[in-house]
Amino acid sequence: MSGGQLQRVQVARQLVFDAKILILDEATASLDIVSSEMLLDTLQSRLKEGATCLISSHDLDMLEKYCNKVLFIEEGRQSFFGTMEDFVARYSNITEYTINYEGLISKELEDKISKNYKITSLNPLRISMEEDFDNNELLVLLIDEKIKILSVEKNRQSLKEIVRQQG
Numbered sequence: 782m783s784g785g786q787l788q789r790v791q792v793a794r795q796l797v798f799d800a801k802i803l804i805l806d807e808a809t810a811s812l813d814i815v816s817s818e819m820l821l822d823t824l825q826s827r828l829k830e831g832a833t834c835l836i837s838s839h840d841l842d843m844l845e846k847y848c849n850k851v852l853f854i855e856e857g858r859q860s861f862f863g864t865m866e867d868f869v870a871r872y873s874n875i876t877e878y879t880i881n882y883e884g885l886i887s888k889e890l891e892d893k894i895s896k897n898y899k900i901t902s903l904n905p906l907r908i909s910m911e912e913d914f915d916n917n918e919l920l921v922l923l924i925d926e927k928i929k930i931l932s933v934e935k936n937r938q939s940l941k942e943i944v945r946q947q948g
């Protein structure tokens with residue numbers, strides 16, 4: 782049997798017992814995309830039936846998509862347990878905003894903006910900084926330059942970006 786086939790057999794054995802608590806270590810390792818999605822959909826169904834599922838994984842995209850709680854362990858000790866939203870709020874070190882606009886940002890305006898903010902994109906305008914900011918200063922700067930602001934969105938960092946920052 783291949784690694785993926787063995788993984789499916791091991792998970793299937795656990796699911797057959799109709800356990801109320803499932804503890805899975807790297808449950809989607811060695812599985813193809815279709816098998817991974819089927820497994821995760823099955824686990825979600827089990828959760829709706831009242832089961833509890835603990836998953837340990839290096840697949841941060843999967844964890845972010847399917848998990849609602851995070852247990853974060855640093856140096857062998859629990860440093861966080863709570864919702865995904867609370868984890869992101871606590872550990873996110875960078876704030877990023879996306880500003881959709883009409884008009885042209887001149888080189889001169891770009892230079893003014895980059896004095897106080899890190900520009901990651903010009904169209905739409907994406908800026909990031911280490912701490913939250915009073916966006917009125919930036920918005921006034923844009924409006925003074927006849928830039929029509931269509932929307933301002935505060936972006937949420939992904940779990941992967943936060944873990945990268947933690948190093």
